Amino acid sequence: MNNFGVxxxxxxxxxxxxxxxxxPDTGPPGLSHQQGKNSxxxxxxxxxxxxxxxxxxxxxxxxxxxxxxxxxxxxxxDNPRDVSIPIPAKPKGSGSGRDAAAAKHTPNVxxxxxxxxxxxNHLDDWLALKEGGGIANTGGTATPATGGGGTSSSRxxxxxxxxxxxxRKGSAQQHKKSETPNSRGGASSAKQQQPKQDDVEMTxxxxxxxxxxxxxxxxxxxGPLPAPHPRDDDLLLVSRVPPMPTDEELKALLxxxxxxxxxxRAGWGAEDRKYPVRVFCEVCGYWGRVKCIKCGTRVCxxxxxxxxxxxxxxxxxx
Amino acid sequence: xxxxxxxxxxxAPPSSxxxxxxxxxxxxxxxxxxxxxxxxxxxxxxxxxxxxxxxxRVYVGxxxxxxxxxxxxxxxxxxxxxxxxxxxxxxxxxxRQFFDANAPQGPCDxxxxxxxxxxxxxxxxxxxxxxxxxIFEEYGFASYYRANGPSLNAxxxxxxxxxxxxxxxxxxxxxxxxxxxxxxxxxxxxVTPLLQGRPLHSAVRRLDVGGKLLTNYLAxxxxxRHYDMxxxxxxxxxxxxxxCYVSLDFNADLERAWKGTRGEKREDYLTGxxxxxxxxxxxxxxxxxxxxxDFDPEQAGRARKLAKLGEATEDVLTLRNERFTVPExxxxxxxxxxxxxxxxxxxxxxxxxxxxxxxxxxxxxxCVVGGNALFDGFIQRLQKEIVKLVPDDCIVRVARxxxxxxxxxxxxxxLAKHENISGLCVTKQEYEEYGGAWVVRKFATGSxxx
Numbered sequence: 001m002n003n004f005g006v007x008x009x010x011x012x013x014x015x016x017x018x019x020x021x022x023x024p025d026t027g028p029p030g031l032s033h034q035q036g037k038n039s040x041x042x043x044x045x046x047x048x049x050x051x052x053x054x055x056x057x058x059x060x061x062x063x064x065x066x067x068x069x070x071x072x073x074x075x076x077x078d079n080p081r082d083v084s085i086p087i088p089a090k091p092k093g094s095g096s097g098r099d100a101a102a103a104k105h106t107p108n109v110x111x112x113x114x115x116x117x118x119x120x121n122h123l124d125d126w127l128a129l130k131e132g133g134g135i136a137n138t139g140g141t142a143t144p145a146t147g148g149g150g151t152s153s154s155r156x157x158x159x160x161x162x163x164x165x166x167x168r169k170g171s172a173q174q175h176k177k178s179e180t181p182n183s184r185g186g187a188s189s190a191k192q193q194q195p196k197q198d199d200v201e202m203t204x205x206x207x208x209x210x211x212x213x214x215x216x217x218x219x220x221x222x223g224p225l226p227a228p229h230p231r232d233d234d235l236l237l238v239s240r241v242p243p244m245p246t247d248e249e250l251k252a253l254l255x256x257x258x259x260x261x262x263x264x265r266a267g268w269g270a271e272d273r274k275y276p277v278r279v280f281c282e283v284c285g286y287w288g289r290v291k292c293i294k295c296g297t298r299v300c301x302x303x304x305x306x307x308x309x310x311x312x313x314x315x316x317x318x
Numbered sequence: 319x320x321x322x323x324x325x326x327x328x329x330a331p332p333s334s335x336x337x338x339x340x341x342x343x344x345x346x347x348x349x350x351x352x353x354x355x356x357x358x359x360x361x362x363x364x365x366x367x368x369x370x371x372x373x374x375r376v377y378v379g380x381x382x383x384x385x386x387x388x389x390x391x392x393x394x395x396x397x398x399x400x401x402x403x404x405x406x407x408x409x410x411x412x413x414r415q416f417f418d419a420n421a422p423q424g425p426c427d428x429x430x431x432x433x434x435x436x437x438x439x440x441x442x443x444x445x446x447x448x449x450x451x452x453i454f455e456e457y458g459f460a461s462y463y464r465a466n467g468p469s470l471n472a473x474x475x476x477x478x479x480x481x482x483x484x485x486x487x488x489x490x491x492x493x494x495x496x497x498x499x500x501x502x503x504x505x506x507x508x509v510t511p512l513l514q515g516r517p518l519h520s521a522v523r524r525l526d527v528g529g530k531l532l533t534n535y536l537a538x539x540x541x542x543r544h545y546d547m548x549x550x551x552x553x554x555x556x557x558x559x560x561x562c563y564v565s566l567d568f569n570a571d572l573e574r575a576w577k578g579t580r581g582e583k584r585e586d587y588l589t590g591x592x593x594x595x596x597x598x599x600x601x602x603x604x605x606x607x608x609x610x611x612d613f614d615p616e617q618a619g620r621a622r623k624l625a626k627l628g629e630a631t632e633d634v635l636t637l638r639n640e641r642f643t644v645p646e647x648x649x650x651x652x653x654x655x656x657x658x659x660x661x662x663x664x665x666x667x668x669x670x671x672x673x674x675x676x677x678x679x680x681x682x683x684x685c686v687v688g689g690n691a692l693f694d695g696f697i698q699r700l701q702k703e704i705v706k707l708v709p710d711d712c713i714v715r716v717a718r719x720x721x722x723x724x725x726x727x728x729x730x731x732x733l734a735k736h737e738n739i740s741g742l743c744v745t746k747q748e749y750e751e752y753g754g755a756w757v758v759r760k761f762a763t764g765s766x767x768x
Binding site (some may be wrong): 068071072074075076077078079080081083084085087088090105106108109112113114115116117118119122123125126217218219223224239241242243244245249250253254255256257258259260261263264265266267268269271272277278280282283284285286287300301302303 | 443456514762
């Protein structure tokens with residue numbers, strides 16, 4: 001029905017009524033008050049300008065941020081409480097010939113065994129060492145082949161190698177649309193395209209790794225090909241395959257040093273920011289559609305809100 | 319650079335190889351001898367922990383089998399984030415497993431044994447050199463290869479895992495040419511593209527969500543909604559393994575598991591909607607393991623009455639959306655405020671660091687190993703999510719080996735028989751002659767000559 005031709009128009013007039021109002025709330029705090037930019041409420045305006053569409057920890061209120069961090073720390077623990085379990089004494093009769101030798105460890109071993117450091121300690125140590133710049137030449141800690149300072153830039157070095165190939169990226173997007181019967185062997189026909197041209201360069205690669213005869217890194221495809229089709233040459237149906245990287249590129253890739261622990265950590269990239277962060281009811285686990293006015297905890301509906309109100313306390317540091 | 323030792327001066331290779339995948343949760347170990355192909359290719363699984371039960375009895379490693387009462391058990395794990403950190407505890411577990419006189423897998427004579435030890439990617443240099451020193455100076459293994467764990471999986475017949483149609487007579491090429499390996503274990507989840515069995519280090523990515531976090535998260539949810547289970551990591555872990563699954567349609571499942579607004583009686587909620595399951599908690603007298611059974615509304619009502627009267631014979635939890643929101647963290651870590659990419663985006667990030675020409679080959683060979691791969695629906699969901707991200711005409715195949723937990727070990731066992739191994743290992747003499755830094759460098763580059 002067209003409602004007798006009457007179109008409802010949202011009123012432009014807002015009254016600054018005291019009390020409360022329903023505010024549509026679709027995301028974590030910060031995002032929710034976008035539309036309040038022109039409102040007279042200074043607090044709300046300040047909050048909405050602080051948190052842009054790019055959500056980050058900074059957009060959460062400090063209290064919630066602390067809570068999330070604390071909860072993540074708890075989730076990362078092996079035991080809920082701090083426990084220290086000492087090494088038990090060996091049972092009788094289990095003594096081996098190595099016991100005599102075990103009595104005198106080498107100094108290195110003794111140091112390692114007595115170390116009470118946790119992984120976090122080691123990570124902090126290593127970061128401090130790197131900050132100091134002396135990581136390459138410290139006696140005890142051996143570094144990978146990259147040498148002084150090289151580790152920090154390894155990800156960028158790898159990125160540079162990838163940048164050399166950036167021209168090929170476009171073709172990857174381009175060939176998105178072609179799909180032909182024989183694209184089943186997409187990978188393999190790509191290999192077939194690669195001519196065996198750079199066969200000679202692999203002298204320093206160990207034989208053990210060489211594909212066939214140690215000549216090239218990727219071996220050509222030798223399996224059966226799909227039966228030819230009369231329209232194989234049809235420009236609309238032809239499948240495009242990204243060009244294979246050359247042996248030099250592959251060698252550079254293989255020779256790239258390992259990333260450091262922190263560099264390998266997954267980021268929070270553009271792909272992840274595409275969609276808003278999902279929020280859940282903290283009582284039952286359904287979507288968190290409404291928020292507790294007092295503390296901002298998410299709940300799904302009135303039932304869960306009541307449950308939550310029973311224990312809703314706003315304390316400092318909670 | 320140190321002069322390379324000529325091959326002829328090498329001593330004869332040791333008679334047997336100890337392959338050891340030293341996981342944070344379980345240690346996978348077994349001996350491989352290269353004289354025959356008939357060695358059993360299954361490792362022994364040992365809990366890699368020192369545990370203490372409520373009676374303050376302490377169990378080390380395999381002794382945990384004797385434990386009858388797992389309530390309020392506390393664990394000390396030598397491996398943190400996938401890396402051996404507490405060698406004091408690790409040595410005790412290894413000693414009791416391999417080296418003591420009455421050890422179940424021993425006594426092992428290190429001076430006549432080669433060790434292949436799988437380690438996680440992106441270790442700290444300190445921890446690597448600690449490991450090398452312990453292996454050579456404390457145990458004195460004849461030769462040793464600290465292998466990158468994910469890359470060992472390339473020594474499987476990967477095409478058999480994917481069921482590629484092929485001539486049955488073809489001999490599998492080892493190591494596999496291209497493989498995108500996802501290792502989702504106890505401490506974290508890593509994505510490693512492999513080329514000829516070697517990791518492309520610049521494209522390795524790690525997500526700090528693993529089985530431990532999932533277990534702890536489930537424990538938290540249950541503590542909020544039912545009983546306080548935060549001190550029962552063992553029970554919750556079993557519950558997670560038996561009852562949790564990866565949802566193929568998260569929104570729909572969440573909708574079905576919702577109880578509705580106030581006063582609303584939702585059909586799916588009352589009948590369970592195919593999602594709700596009951597978990598009977600173990601009491602460690604009559605029942606040592608929990609049981610999963612289908613949710614039955616009538617029985618649940620009766621049980622509630624009995625519980626009110628205090629006559630209930632069993633403790634039952636009803637699991638609803640906990641069943642799939644927990645493994646969901648692997649795909650959406652931001653659900654708990656952990657700002658990292660989920661697995662599918664992790665794969666994408668990793669691909670971006672690799673030339674486009676390798677994408678088709680890598681995406682057609684995505685292999686998932688590690689305990690989390692055992693969740694129902696994990697593979698299908700991952701495939702679905704990856705397909706959404708990558709170019710249309712890349713064929714995406716995701717598979718897991720028959721036993722994803724021991725997969726890395728089996729790969730290591732195959733490497734032990736492979737001709738590559740002699741070039742990869744470092745002997746004790748080499749360690750003594752060239753020093754620890756040389757060993758680290760050699761393992762880092764993974765080649766014969768550095």
